[in-house]
Amino acid sequence: xxxxxxxxxxxxxxxxxxxxxxxxxxxxxxxxxxxxxxxxxxxxxxxxxxxxxxxxxxxxxxxxxxxxxxxxxxxxxxxxxxxxxxxxxxxxxxxxxxxxxxxxxxxxxxxxxxxxxxxxxxxxxxxxxxxxxxxxxxxxxxxxxxxxxxxxxxxxxxxxxxxxxxxxxxxxxxxxxxxxxxxxx
Numbered sequence: 001x002x003x004x005x006x007x008x009x010x011x012x013x014x015x016x017x018x019x020x021x022x023x024x025x026x027x028x029x030x031x032x033x034x035x036x037x038x039x040x041x042x043x044x045x046x047x048x049x050x051x052x053x054x055x056x057x058x059x060x061x062x063x064x065x066x067x068x069x070x071x072x073x074x075x076x077x078x079x080x081x082x083x084x085x086x087x088x089x090x091x092x093x094x095x096x097x098x099x100x101x102x103x104x105x106x107x108x109x110x111x112x113x114x115x116x117x118x119x120x121x122x123x124x125x126x127x128x129x130x131x132x133x134x135x136x137x138x139x140x141x142x143x144x145x146x147x148x149x150x151x152x153x154x155x156x157x158x159x160x161x162x163x164x165x166x167x168x169x170x171x172x173x174x175x176x177x178x179x180x181x182x183x184x185x
Contacts, residue, residue, distance in 0.1 A: 059168055
């Protein structure tokens with residue numbers, strides 16, 4: 001197994017939040033990111049999880065999601081029945097009215113999603129129902145969860161839209177020695 005390089009000191013982290021830079025990087029680094037995913041899949045998942053969690057713990061607090069709101073502008077959000085019921089109470093609406101106005105339900109009735117992108121509840125770059133937002137919204141970008149190497153497809157789907165994901169991935173490339181290996185090849 002390849003040995004991963006040691007973590008960067010916190011002071012060495014550079015954070016990029018410009019959404020245009022992220023979007024361009026997604027286009028420019030498609031091939032690099034493909035190889036990085038392959039690189040990560042061959043590494044010890046627990047060690048990668050520890051690195052991703054540590055980087056996320058440093059990077060996420062440095063980024064003001066309410067100044068961005070890009071996820072709310074571009075993600076499809078799944079909703080559970082209990083979440084719909086809690087939101088209806090908060091909005092002082094009947095659940096049926098809430099669903100009719102804001103939610104699309106599958107024909108089988110087993111899946112519910114917000115019926116528009118961007119989210120109805122996005123006001124500027126902030127969530128107008130923040131304390132009552134859905135689990136998927138609370139969880140995004142989910143870098144705190146384990147099994148990072150098993151969720152690479154979803155993570156890289158958001159690489160060019162989420163400053164937290166972008167910065168964690170870019171710093172992970174350095175920490176794992178991937179960037180150095182690319183430079184030397």
